[in-house]
Amino acid sequence: MKTDFYNEIFNRLNLSKDDLLNEIALLSAYQKLSEFEMEVEYFGRKYQESFSSFNNKMEKQQANYETENDWLAWKFAEEGKNYWASFLKETKS
Secondary structure (H helix, E strand, O other), X not given: OHHHHHHHHHHHOOOXXXXXXXXXXXXXXXXXXXHHHHHHHHHHHHHXXXXXHHHHHHHHOOOOHHHXXXXXXXXXXXXXXXXXXXXXXXXXX
């Protein structure tokens, strides 16, 4: 009986289960991208510069624990942002 109920919901929404799974996957990918973008933006505001500029400074000077931690987190966020942006752009074409 529950199966009929769920099938009716899909019918009324004009969706198939495959379409729904595809939409969820796409939304999840955009959510990942958004999370990385927000983290990149946070560090950009915190240090008032781009990651590239901050990265260059980090390579030339000794950093304290907090700054080095931020650098690692920012680097990870930049890489994640670039990965998901590139992936989503590729899959759209």
